[in-house]
Amino acid sequence: MKKRILLGITSGIAIYKILDLCSRLVKENYELEIIMTENATKMVSPLVFETIGRCKVHTDMFHKGHHGEVEHIELGKRADIFVIAPTTVNTLAKIANGIGDNLLTSTVLAYDKPIVLALSANTNMMENPATLSNIKVLEERGFQFIEPKTGLLACNTIGRGRLAEPFEIFERIEDYFETKDLKGKKILVTAGPTKEDIDPVRFITNRSSGKMGFAIAKNAYQRGAEVVLIYGNTSLEPPIGPEAIKISNNEQLKSEIEERFDSIDCLIMAAAPCDFRVENYSIDKIKTKDKLILNLIENEDILKYFGKRKTNQKIIGFAAETFDLLENAKKKLISKNCDYIVANDVSSEKSGFDVDDNKVSIICKDNIYDLPLLPKKEVAKKVLDLLL
Template sequence: MNLLGKRILIGIGGGIAVYRVAELTRLLKKSGMEVRCVMTRSACEFVSPLTFEALTGEEVHTELFDLTGEREMGHIQLARWADAVIIAPATSNLIARFAHGIADDLLTTIMQVCDKPVLLAPAMNSSMWDATATQHNINTLLQNGISVVGPEAGELACGESGAGRLSEPRAIISALLPLLTKQNLNGQHWVINAGPTVEAWDDVRLLTNRASGMLGAMLADLAVIKGAEVSLIAGPGTPETHPDIKRFDVESAKQMHTACKHEAAEADVFIATAAVSDFRFDKVCQGKLKRGDTTSMSVNMIANPDIVAEIAAMQKRPTKVIAFAAEASDHIEHARAKLVKKGVDAIIANDISNMGSDKSNGWWISDTETFAIESVTKFEFAQSIINHIMEN
């Protein structure tokens, strides 16, 4: 999704985890968002406002009774300016004040008038997090439509272990993205496979290909951000994906076949981006096969299942089954032949030269239309594919 120009207000609470909010701020800015910060007095005891002014290029707001700001009702203007609000770290004290409508400083007053999406990222001692009052307050805020990410379990600043760690900055951003995106795919289940498969010859050697899994991972991320329930069957090397994705890491074509058919049985959309090995070794040798004195060797290969064709032929099939065809030449001609042979609803032809790179372009081909998907990056390519699936 295009994050350029999205406006994020970060409300920074007073806790030791505040230092990690600096990295969150940097990542938001790097993504092209505009960021402004409001710090509580307690937060200023841990980190100077100058830190966040340097990261955002904006004045950090700390006081409710800033006369210049309040002539323009500064707290209301900040709430209206934002597309979304992140509270990090959301301390037990802040959570309680938000839940009970207390407005006694700038941040809590902003929350009183805020009608934009709010994401809380709690961080505190595990005993405080588990306390009945804190859980009651969190449930109150959830019922009021506020989103929560974390906290994570692990070693805490106090030396204890348990739930209470601030979520990683990238996890917070992943939780933020759906709040900035229309949930067009809400209620749908999408299944996507991605990456290469590997076929063992012996316990050392493998047969595989150059696929990176980048495109499939991007499609999965975009679909879940737009509200879909997403299952990703990921071959080796497929990049890390959104935490809300139900991910199955597999190696061989047979493993991918089993996982895809299981998940596709209840899916609305199936997208086959994976570069599945067409063949596997008839016999897998134990240990390491010795070369010996031979100068040549013959092996017997057997065909792997055609995953997308089998899913397209299922009695209870997904509403839309989309295949991919990586070709070296005559892309549209070969893709049309595969469209008929596999029985899919559409097929996307792309060039093998893009395998493993960040570049991608190709053609969308169905029974009724053929057109070029003009793009530069894989991310733009993925966005175009998602948009076209939604429109058809």
């Protein structure tokens, strides 16, 4: 069943970002209902939110056309989560003081589950002792906050008060709905390619984007696990939540895993370490010439190393293959002493490196589970289900 989100919108200048949030939520199949304060409707027409959010926008407590429904009570009852973004410091103050002078604040008063507030305001308004004390009061009452960021503000000053980005608010909503079935587990996820330097300006790497490992780290975090993400040479931003450590080459990847290996429950090696490195790194930039021959030597197999070294840890490895997928993956399962191998055929354009979908088979000692082509987010869930 679709999850229902009740979205309160007040008259902060960051209101424009909420259109992006609505669009993301609709794309991910959430059902929206929106309440705007009267002042918010002076900034952006409700029609725009109705169109992007594909929903009704409620603005007035006393509008004509009531059919026996008490709106500020019913809106809350229908909602699975109530988020107010942006929350002005004015609405924050009203909520802290139990004022219900419009549809939004009255709905807040009638709502009996946690409410999430994404604050944004000019730094002085945000740091005003009245605002700080209102935040404290509401934290104590169980309200959840999406912290404002520091940066360039609409009033052309730099300071604290910028609304969190739409993707961050979106992720908080997604976090809220995930069951916390991995709570208590310590999971180490590696993602993306490593790179091996040739000279100070050149390196060798591979086509891994990090998307698969990022999706796993994010889902594990959303499901309550303690997650460390070690990631390599990718232009993507790591997901919000897990502790993220950026590494460059295989040696660093191994040493970051080594440091944590004894205290984790599971290692998920979605990273694509370079199989080779150049034998002789050149301290100076190699001059252009007609022909350059590089000697490559094999890197240590990190997955195999930890497979041998494991005690109680579960190890999930990945096998990217272009032919004999299952056969090669089975060999890898045994030779690297993994509990599971997630095998993906990277010869197809629709799945594998640098795309959003993946078609994988999960292999363990006695079984093979073939999954259909799925978004990496869904593959991540299936992989993590193996730990339950």
